[in-house]
Amino acid sequence: MSLRVIIAACSVLLCCAGSSTAAPLLLTQQQAPYAMQTDNGQQKGIALQAIRCAMSRSGLQASIRFISWSRAQRLVETGAADGYFPASRNAQRDELAQWFGPAAPQQWRWYLRRDNPLNPLDADFVQRARVGAYAGSNMHQWLEDHGYQISVSPPGHDQMLDVLLAGRADAVLAANLAMDELIAARGVGHKVKSVLAQDKPLGLYLSRSFLLRQGPEFAARLQQALQHCYRAPV
Template sequence: MNIRALWLSALVLSCLDAPAQARELELYLIDAPPLTFVEDPQGYGLVGDVAIAAIERAGYQAKLSVLPWARAQRFVSLGSDLLIIPLSRIPEREDQYTWIAPILTMDRAFFSLEHKVDSYDEAKQRFRKIGVGLGSAQEATLLSEGFPPNQIYSMKIGENPAHMLDLGRIDAWFNGVPESLYIWKNTGIQRRLRMGKAVTSSDLYVACSKKCDPELVRQLREAMEAIQADGTAQRLQDAYQLQLPKH
């Protein structure tokens, strides 16, 4: 059994005072390694493991659900007492959710095979097509920074941005640093990936529907604070950090 599994098992045992039939909380997530894994025997990722640990510490049971990311966001926002990870807290989303607690701060940068680009202005001049995830914070950020829609290529689930870059279908990829490095490492592509300086960063949250039970919010926030204070969150994340490539 690996380190993450051991910690998750220990966390379950520490919650024996929780009700035998714990209430299920529906948690929406996307397969965005290493932030979140949907189907991986080793765990649920840097954000996923911590979110699930907090849910269990609060005395609930996580019921995992997967939808295309843009649809998942709409469904959770308009629903009631639904949770979602990993959601960047950006101005465009501020009034659409109940923000429970930050889990990780993530830098975002431009990735290319030809150029190291360190600013939005340079990216506007240098790149013809910039790949981003459909419905992602990256897509919203580029639009808010004045990038024309025809310069943004919004990729759907199943379109691997690393392969799109390797095949020349996009000139650059704007994304979170840990996710991009992890994806590139696991493609086996031998070409050098050039990463610019981080141009922005935001906190990745566990968030709830706009209509969310205040008592549930309080319990989850306190549970998150508890697992951060006692080192559980850091220990869960450290096991993943060891697997991330250096840049």
């Protein structure tokens, strides 16, 4: 074997080794208390901290970028990013990526104005109520799959409170921690009520191409690390 061939082979091996340990690009959205970025660039949040902790324990230092939720999922699907969070599971996402979790607790809750007599637990709620969830969310997909009358689908989670109070929907389906914090911050708790829909813990989706580059043991190592880093509700 010539020296040139040996050098080329070594270069390929070094390149492949480097790609498996390169900092993964993970995408998220601004959503307290799960993931937040301050004006000075500081990143925090219960899901963000759990995922950063798990990545570090798995031997990787993740790069985390804040963008719109719909765009985050598209970039992972096209291979421009390695993962997105915090995300609950659904069949469509499972086809394209692998879920790791839980990384943060979440309840899906129906939020209605206090003066609205509709009950989300009634059998005719699906036909009678105008509902909404933010675009690109698992909640929005669930509403579509179950035949609800979707009247609003704003691009961000926090805008769900605005459309609800404005009367553009009878009820919105939202993540409880994020919505409850927003309601408290705006001082409108006396105007809103909520009803539990289902428990849907949040986690991290990683692209299958990224996992393939990490080797066969990485997925189990990351899941174990996430179990250590996850802060379960008390």
